[in-house]
Amino acid sequence: MSSDQKASTPARTPVYALCGNPNCGKSTLFNALTGLKQKVGNYPGVTVEKKIGETYSQHGQPIKIIDLPGAYSLAARSPDEAVLRDVLLGRRADTPQPDRVVCIADASNLERNLYLIHQILDLGRPVILVLNMMDLAAKSGIGIRVARLEKELGIPVIPCEAVNGKGLIELRLAMSRSDLPLPRHRWDIPAPIAPAVSELAASLAQNDRKPPLIARAEALLLLTDQDTVRVAGSAALTPQTASILQQWQKRWEAEGTDWAGTLVNSRYDAISVICNEVVQRQAVSVASVSDRIDAVVTHPVFGWLVLGAVMTALFLSIFTLAEYPMNWIDGHMAGLSDWVKSAMAPGDLRDLITDGAIGGVGGVIVFLPQILILYFFISLLENTGYMARAAFIMDRLMSRVGLNGKSFIPLLSSYACAIPGIMATRTIEDPKDRLVTILVAPLMSCSARLPVYLLMIAALVPGDRVPVASKVGIMLLMYALGTLGAFGFAWLFKRTLLKGEPPMMIMELPPYRLPRLRDVALQMVERAWLFLRRAGTVILGISIVLWFLSAYPKAPQGATPTQQLEQSFAGQAGKVLEPVIKPIGFDWHIGIGLITSFAAREVFVSTMGVVFNAETNDQDTTPLRQALLQARWPDGRALFSPLVCFTLMVYYVFAMQCMSTVAVVRRETNSYRWPAFQIAYMTGTAWVLSFIVYQGGRALGF
Amino acid sequence: MADTQKLSQLTIGASAVVREMPKQGPAFLRLREMGLLAGTSLRLVRTAPLGDPIEIKVRGYHLTLRKSEADQIVVEPSSAN
Numbered sequence A: 001m002s003s004d005q006k007a008s009t010p011a012r013t014p015v016y017a018l019c020g021n022p023n024c025g026k027s028t029l030f031n032a033l034t035g036l037k038q039k040v041g042n043y044p045g046v047t048v049e050k051k052i053g054e055t056y057s058q059h060g061q062p063i064k065i066i067d068l069p070g071a072y073s074l075a076a077r078s079p080d081e082a083v084l085r086d087v088l089l090g091r092r093a094d095t096p097q098p099d100r101v102v103c104i105a106d107a108s109n110l111e112r113n114l115y116l117i118h119q120i121l122d123l124g125r126p127v128i129l130v131l132n133m134m135d136l137a138a139k140s141g142i143g144i145r146v147a148r149l150e151k152e153l154g155i156p157v158i159p160c161e162a163v164n165g166k167g168l169i170e171l172r173l174a175m176s177r178s179d180l181p182l183p184r185h186r187w188d189i190p191a192p193i194a195p196a197v198s199e200l201a202a203s204l205a206q207n208d209r210k211p212p213l214i215a216r217a218e219a220l221l222l223l224t225d226q227d228t229v230r231v232a233g234s235a236a237l238t239p240q241t242a243s244i245l246q247q248w249q250k251r252w253e254a255e256g257t258d259w260a261g262t263l264v265n266s267r268y269d270a271i272s273v274i275c276n277e278v279v280q281r282q283a284v285s286v287a288s289v290s291d292r293i294d295a296v297v298t299h300p301v302f303g304w305l306v307l308g309a310v311m312t313a314l315f316l317s318i319f320t321l322a323e324y325p326m327n328w329i330d331g332h333m334a335g336l337s338d339w340v341k342s343a344m345a346p347g348d349l350r351d352l353i354t355d356g357a358i359g360g361v362g363g364v365i366v367f368l369p370q371i372l373i374l375y376f377f378i379s380l381l382e383n384t385g386y387m388a389r390a391a392f393i394m395d396r397l398m399s400r401v402g403l404n405g406k407s408f409i410p411l412l413s414s415y416a417c418a419i420p421g422i423m424a425t426r427t428i429e430d431p432k433d434r435l436v437t438i439l440v441a442p443l444m445s446c447s448a449r450l451p452v453y454l455l456m457i458a459a460l461v462p463g464d465r466v467p468v469a470s471k472v473g474i475m476l477l478m479y480a481l482g483t484l485g486a487f488g489f490a491w492l493f494k495r496t497l498l499k500g501e502p503p504m505m506i507m508e509l510p511p512y513r514l515p516r517l518r519d520v521a522l523q524m525v526e527r528a529w530l531f532l533r534r535a536g537t538v539i540l541g542i543s544i545v546l547w548f549l550s551a552y553p554k555a556p557q558g559a560t561p562t563q564q565l566e567q568s569f570a571g572q573a574g575k576v577l578e579p580v581i582k583p584i585g586f587d588w589h590i591g592i593g594l595i596t597s598f599a600a601r602e603v604f605v606s607t608m609g610v611v612f613n614a615e616t617n618d619q620d621t622t623p624l625r626q627a628l629l630q631a632r633w634p635d636g637r638a639l640f641s642p643l644v645c646f647t648l649m650v651y652y653v654f655a656m657q658c659m660s661t662v663a664v665v666r667r668e669t670n671s672y673r674w675p676a677f678q679i680a681y682m683t684g685t686a687w688v689l690s691f692i693v694y695q696g697g698r699a700l701g702f
Numbered sequence B: 001m002a003d004t005q006k007l008s009q010l011t012i013g014a015s016a017v018v019r020e021m022p023k024q025g026p027a028f029l030r031l032r033e034m035g036l037l038a039g040t041s042l043r044l045v046r047t048a049p050l051g052d053p054i055e056i057k058v059r060g061y062h063l064t065l066r067k068s069e070a071d072q073i074v075v076e077p078s079s080a081n
């Protein structure tokens, strides 16, 4: 490629792609440039979808930037890596093809990072190289002669510390240049393979209608990945190209040429030549902090203790720390409700506001503190680097059920919410393993179940005399049940529906980092906002609709509130369901909750709020926990007996009750069959287990 | 060539140089793309609490792979590092 060419000034807004290995700081840099809030975390595979943002050049001109998932190679092995490749090669219809590239390398680990960049240089587009994490490089005794590297590659090279914002000005300056040079890319394709590459590139350009440089890059990719369908993407190769590829492969096999290996080796050879020039190493002999932490965290004994301690701390703080803010919110909601009652004349509108809106939404908002605590712990795990260690420790156990440690990361994320968990499965290479992980991820107890569990535990062990330990115990039991369920079903699916090879487990373990307060706080604020928004929209909407459905049609004058509810639309729906759920101890009130919480699990709580508020017609607002304890079957038995509360929790551990998850599973599996199957198997299991628990409990005399 | 052994048989903390990588299999291609080539030096950092997978340090970063893959990689122990 010639070296003195200058890229012409783009007429339209320039589009930059941010490319680099996983976990090298792309999203941190993207956030710093655009002011957006992409999720950042210290493990490979945080970003799994592209995100377009905008920043301004030095002269105030807009610049588009695309944050991308990380990849180790353009020869993508997993769906997240394929996103980077497809955007870069202009295969995505929904994304403008980037005309320039900002390559980011982790300076403390330059050789491996340069491999992907070496592939990107092949594309013949203007490139800016950012050397991120210069602080870490310095700490491990690595110096980089930046000017020398600039000369070697013929492109701007900018040392950076994305977390501290160092180097950003220089980067913006470089991005503002209209005359970005094309890289001087001296790399000869190894002789035994060169003729094949030019033949394939010619065919790709002619038959598959690819631009010449892309054709060359794709030809190289076809030779490093045996799976041509995967490389070609949605548009299959033309028969001409496919047959050329086959002929060459046959010939090399006969000759014993290791073509893919030769290609990789020759790239690394070229990289070594550069690195020998620019990287200066100083021996630092002290064991790094990371190593010392790992000696404990991945220790055969202490490792498990650490894992156990983290979980215990999490649940203890959910019960103890959250108490105060929770009572505070509870008090204010009751106060608000009482104020409305005193300020407005009795009537339907007043009931709608107090019973429907405040009763429904308030019942859910109370749980905000707990959800924040949960997210705080999870974001600590994500930002310190523990996540990757958890995968490392768990790999052996995961292999027993036929998955690998990488599947553990999406499962752990699903403790927060199944949706990001399911997105995170994009890092899994094997399609079947990915599908199995998607199918079982919603069994991990998510934050939306927390309100249901907490309400039921409050009803199950009322009063403050019960030691916190027993509440924590019940909670841990539910989480354990869901986790065991996920592993059990994964085992079953891998053995029956989705048989496959034992997967490989190749993963980078990043060094530990002190979490940035900003990242943790941002994540919590984001989740709190999402939660409140959901309470203010979906849950408020459902509560209002539900209030109407339970207030109409109006019963004749003089009917008790219970009779009114019973013959309302909502009551009738609950009654239809009752025969099915009576064997598991639920009545039609609970039935209404089961129906509405198909939208989202925490709606169960708001529904109970609306339903029981409508029934108790007194002037003072009773907290939902007490209203539940007063609920009775027609024959006078308590409805929420301890056994029923427990059964209800077991039901919610397993039942698939979340429309948003269903929608994401549909998109990620690209089928209606799998989400339908998921609803069926999860809700079926929920019913069967609830039946066993309830009937078994009754037989034992509970 | 001096004594060679499998990567999986290396003692913890020992350094070695890769001598042979298997040619076939997506796992080994990926390992090469991540910089594990014939001639690369590495150190076995630790094994996971349950014995598998293993963690190695190569080209300045930490990489984990399973013993089933490590079984097929031939290394020559070295005193360097």
Ligand SMILES: Nc1nc2c(ncn2[C@@H]2O[C@H](COP(=O)(O)OP(=O)(O)OP(=O)(O)O)[C@@H](O)[C@H]2O)c(=O)[nH]1
Pocket: A021, A022, A023, A024, A025, A026, A027, A028, A029, A039, A040, A041, A042, A043, A044, A045, A046, A047, A048, A068, A069, A070, A071, A132, A133, A134, A135, A136, A160, A161, A162, A163, A164, A383, A513, A516
């Ligand atoms: N010490 C140090 N840490 C950094 C620097 N830049 C980013 N980090 C940290 O590196 C980790 C990874 O950052 P991300 O921005 O999530 O990396 P990414 O490249 O987007 O990662 P993926 O989306 O997983 O590919 C985070 O813990 C950051 O705080 C830096 O310059 N120095």
Ligand SMILES: [Mg+2]
Pocket: A026, A027, A028, A039, A040, A046, A047, A068, A069, A070
């Ligand atoms: Mg990212």
